[in-house]
Amino acid sequence: MSPFISNTNSFKKLLNTIFIILIITSCTGQENQKAKYPQRSEPISTNPSNRTAFFPQRHANLNGMVTQFVRKMYQDSHGNIWFGTNGDGIIRYDGKSLADLTHNYGTGMSIRGIIEDEKGNIWFGTSSGLIRYNDLNDTIYSTQEGLNNPEIWSIAIDNKQTIWVGTVDGLNTFDGEKFTPFDIPKANVDNPQSMLSENRIADILMDSRGHIWFSIDGYGISKYNGHSFTFFTTDNGLPDNSVADLFEDSQGNIWIGTFFGGVSMYDGHSFSNFTKNGAIEGIETYNFCEDQQGNVWFSAENFGVYRYDGSSFTSFTKEDGLATNTIQHIFEDNKGQIWFCTWEGMSLYADTTFVDAAEKEPWAK
8 A cells, every 4th residue: 555545544543533533522511410300280391492503403303302312312211202413402302392401401411321210210311411311300320429431422221220330430320319339441542533532432232141241442342241351352353443322123233333334233153344345335334123013223424314124235325215315313113213413413214114203203293
């Protein structure tokens, strides 16, 4: 390879890294706090917002409530759909109307994880701490309760209802009352390329075998079986040590999306590196979702989305009806509709067709 080509590729990778950091650090860092709110006597505001969007919104943006993009979606046990935004806080749809909860927590909050516990509490991992939400009150947990850093990047809940919280400074477990530090050893990686922090837990996966998988910024994957750790890096099969997303499908395969090495699948024995072998395009991959038919969907930055049916991949782009080819989250609701959250609004895949989400739900019109 010539020096010119090598330098050009390095420059492109640098620009790509800068762009990723701008996105993932957008609208973060409120004052550390714990705030309890009393039982509500008034309905949450459902008025459309006058916020100015960063980009033209070709598809639905929840009546103007979203200025950038929806980072996470979740449907709870009551059928409510929760939208976690990148900078505009939390929005809820109860089947009839949208509710903007932003005024409860202040502005500028980014939502990076949403889960529900067995009691029906909804937990949000945010750029400003951990939020517990229920019909009676809200609680924000932060450094005062022992959280090592309010900048949360991943959350998960185990079968004992312990919440695992990954931040820019490592991992905590939370029993509902206090946080306990949990040390995760890192793989031995030559020249790790951490984007934000070498201790950032970018993603947490609880698999069906009871193992916990951790993506550590620039250090590949550390897998915990309850007693010891196993490491996955480029030395033993990973296409890239900057892991963006972890997902287990219904067959027990672990899907790994990376920032610079594309997508791969681990079957428990070996890796299938689909980008490296030319099956798909795009080196920046994430947002895995398995639909009711068993297809696995994921996004490839600037290349739209892919659907894997167990044997082959199908590509979908803006030409097929997506708002853009840059997707920030993929989610399937109870109706079997698949949502694609983008910088330019929200698209839906329903009845084998991509449409503007505003065409399917009354609140979005």
